[in-house]
Amino acid sequence: MKCHSAIYNECSILHRDISINNILFRRTPNGVAGLLIDFDHSKDEELDDGTTHDMRTGTLPFMSINNLENNSTKRTVLDDWESLIYILCWIGTYGYNSKTARRTVSSTPLKIR
Numbered sequence: 403m404k405c406h407s408a409i410y411n412e413c414s415i416l417h418r419d420i421s422i423n424n425i426l427f428r429r430t431p432n433g434v435a436g437l438l439i440d441f442d443h444s445k446d447e448e449l450d451d452g453t454t455h456d457m458r459t460g461t462l463p464f465m466s467i468n469n470l471e472n473n474s475t476k477r478t479v480l481d482d483w484e485s486l487i488y489i490l491c492w493i494g495t496y497g498y499n500s501k502t503a504r505r506t507v508s509s510t511p512l513k514i515r
Contacts, residue, residue: 405436405437405438405481406420406438406483406486410447410479411439411499413446414446414447414448415441415444415445415446415447416419416426416444416445416447416448416458416477416478416481416482417438417441417443417444417482418443418444418445418460418477418481418482419442419443419444419459419460419461420438420460420464420482420485420486420489421460421461421463421464421485421489422461422464422489422492422493422498423461424438424439424440424461425437425438425439425483425489426439427498435442443459443460445477455468458470458472463488463492464488464489464492465485466480466481466482466484466485467484468479468481468484
């Protein structure tokens with residue numbers, strides 16, 4: 403989240419495709435650090451001509467409601483933050499490690515104790 407804030411506040415860039423696959427995590431002596439990657443769909447807000455987006459961009463489970471509805475409302479930094487909230491929900495539900503990173507609910511076996 404610090405990375406996204408810095409990129410938006412310093413460079414006025416919206417990522418527009420924040421998902422679990424576009425964040426790299428690494429362990430450090432002070433905890434876990436993250437890095438935001440894949441700026442293929444990003445947009446420079448300073449160069450914005452005031453037009454609305456003409457297509458949905460992003461990874462479906464992490465897209466904002468505004469993006470999913472594909473309406474004429476201009477995409478803002480709040481849409482990126484909404485995607486970050488969905489990532490926190492994803493990590494809280496599925497975790498994030500080499501065993502669970504690509505699993506879905508249907509492929510996770512249930513254990514009865």
